[in-house]
Amino acid sequence: MTPVPPVLDIYGLSVHFETRDGPLHVLRDVSLSVSPQETFGLAGESGSGKTTLGYAIMRALPGPARLTAGEIRFEGEDLLAKGPDELRRIRGRRIAMVYQDPRSALNPTMTVGQQVGEVLEIHDRAAPRAARARANELLDLVGIADPAGVARRYPHQLSGGMQQRVVIAMALACGPSLLIMDEPTTGLDVTTQARILELVADLKRRVRAAIVYISHDLAVIAQVSDRVGILYAGELVETAPAARLFRRPAHPYTLGLLGALPDLDGLHGLTPIPGSLPALTRLPHGCVFAPRCRFVEPACEAEIPPVARVTADHEAKCLRWPVVLDAPLAPSVPAAPRRRAESRGLMLIAERLVRHHGGAGPIARRLSLGPPPVRAVDGVSLEVQRDEVLALVGESGCGKSTLGRVIVRLLPPTAGAVRFLDRASGAEVTDDALVRRNAQIVFQHPDSSLNPMKRVGKTLGRPLALLGIKGGQRGRRLRELLRDVRLDASYVDRLPRELSGGEKQRVAIARALAMRPAFIVLDEPVSALDVSTQASIVRLLVDLRDTLGASYLLISHDLSLVRHVAHRVAVMYLGKLVEVGTVGEIFRPPSHPYTRALLAAVPRPDPTAPRAAVRLEGAVPSPQHPPSGCRFHTRCPVKVGRICEEVEPPFVRASDTHQIACHIPLDVLRREAPVLVAAPAAGGLGVAPPEEGRS
């Protein structure tokens, strides 16, 4: 390869934060370079230093950060030697940044057109009128259908996906040669994310900027990147072309991450990486990953391993890379054993559940005054069987969390009923207190799910007290619970702020288990956690279900996870179910068009995975004014005709266990190509084809 001068060249960069407990070594000896027009994916879990690296390139490190060593060269110029004025001319103009939250990146008091135009007026000294015209071009470039119309609107009138497009347009305004994107799709829905990722791929072809794409999500990185760097605890442990890194990782951490990530094929992933991130104040002597590494040998702990050149463009900071390179990806133990006890019975029946929030009172409504209610759940019937994991999937705002809360009686239903059946007799349980005890819920946010003022022992002791368990027995049960969620007994005295995200979620699970529930609603239980932690929590939940024999309602937006864990899946859109079936049935035709779109949107941790192009336009309509007929008709790519707008589709049985609510005849749906091409039996990731061999 002829060496092209890189756009960005970072050499030996080290950054630490001054804290009360001494310096926090956030980045250590990071070297990388990005070629013109290349997309460099920077992946790492929380605490890896990826965002700090982004800020360091922008020379916008926060106050307590100290850049102690290294060089950052941008188009051959030494960025560290620039003064504030020179930097201002570079930032926004030659290096632009796209942040995670478009809502806070846009000024709510200015129209979109003004904001994009302002960038041009400041940096290019464009005349206001010319700036407006150019702003419209830019909005068009980022795939906004009606640029002139959107330019007149304010940010809050746009959906999250549109806002992010505007932010990208602003970043591209001055034709930067380097674009840093820090988790640009993290707050967005899968379907919106898929479209933004497509936009990034499209921009790569049309704009001459190099992109540094920062994300915690390996699957996203796999889709957008030409080359990938993996950061771990502040060190860049591996860099390689995307196609190679995801097939033949040479660093054990990369291998572990790929093993932890659930893939949509249902074959790989969910193998946790043992241990946790080292404290950045007291780092291990040798290789930073050694304490968690399954390939570790004494030499690894002696000194920091040098960067090994695996091939011309593949580097790994590991002594054991030849072994790692040939190690197969840990096979995925099927998370949810598909076998289940034969004699199953119903556990929970939800009948035509309706839950409306707010809205005007009954009299005002009759006079059509005041706002209509939010139809969060609008006539959902479902059944959960004993020992079953039923997954509830859908975009945010589809009402799945509300449904979960109505089921565990946190919210009263507006109409309809939830009935719990007794495990032994099969009779309905009517006692409210008993139902509450039997149905527990685990929430999404580890930070909010535990009372910050209470020690773990107190958090877990309270439900036991409620069950009337006293004295020594309570202590015993408490230790038992901690053991169940794989926490040491010493955690009793910890406060939530002394726990990691995964540990907090374990305590929250233990708290739900303390009531000995027969049914647990898991509301996005792992979506706030890092991949490696996620895998261990999912494992834990699955193991617990096997030993306790509880049923789960797993609310999730992550179809890959659902594929691994659930027995049956219910797909929800705007307050209604559109499809219900077993996992096998949901993931292949016939499918509801919405299910197909969801499946197509899931990013795969394999740059070469085949992808069907089913894309949803627009955002979910407001549940205050749901569309008539089939609620999906406004976004449906295969709408039949007027019937979809006028008649609500009934559920059609595709099999005993599979129902679809769509006007398209079943045999037409059956003939559609599967979104998910079946993975080659033993191939896929990690198991390298023999001919590729060692290079």
Place this chain on the structure above:
Amino acid sequence: MSDRPPALVIGSTILAVMVAVSLLAPWIAPYAATEQHILKRLERPSPAYLLGTDQYGRDLLSRTLMGGRTALLLGVGAVLLGLAVGVPVGLAAGYFGGRADDAIMRIVDAMLSFPSLLLALLIITALGASTAHALAAIGIANVPGIARIVRGNTLALREAEFVLAARARGEGHVYVMFGEILPNVLPAIVVETTIRVGFAMLAAASLSFLGLGVQPPTADWGLMIREARQYVFLSPWPLVAPGVALSLTIIGLNLFGDGLRDRLGGGS
């Protein structure tokens, strides 16, 4: 952020001295607060009377020290009374929301629309002037403000997942409010309390100054200032001693409160 905000250090030092001296007053005061030295009236500070004497020949140092006790009793007592009513009311309004919240908060708004001193005056006028009534009046005047703060903080927590989890396992409303929510509102309450104690002391002193609070011959700063007013040209000491004590205490409390707010992040 530095480890200890200077405001917190200065404020807590002033407060610690004030509280210690007040509590120990009966033992460290050179004379009894009501002991009259009829020949030594309106004296300047001297080794025998470190701060001088008042118009009845009472030792100003002793009276100022004992006055601290009264101020402390009235300030802390009134705020405690306000907390006893305001905290449950605010918790209930924030936790239940809806109509209950509307009803409670409209009453609170009505009470807040009176200046609190005016409200206290109204109550005193109805009840008659005495220390106990002054305490009750200032306490009641504190209820709406406290209820508001507590409600605001509760509102932010009512949908917290740990609160939902408690409700999901069938906990009663009382437990959820006092067992789950209250501990998290506590930092805000503590900050609010320290600042309110200062205001309550000022209000108590004002009432006494108007003759509506503490009655003679009890030692009280407001009352001392009232009585010293007529002799200010003969001797400023009877006015200066309680005035400085009162100002220092209020400054100490406010510094302490601000420091705490920075530290705990509470308040509104």
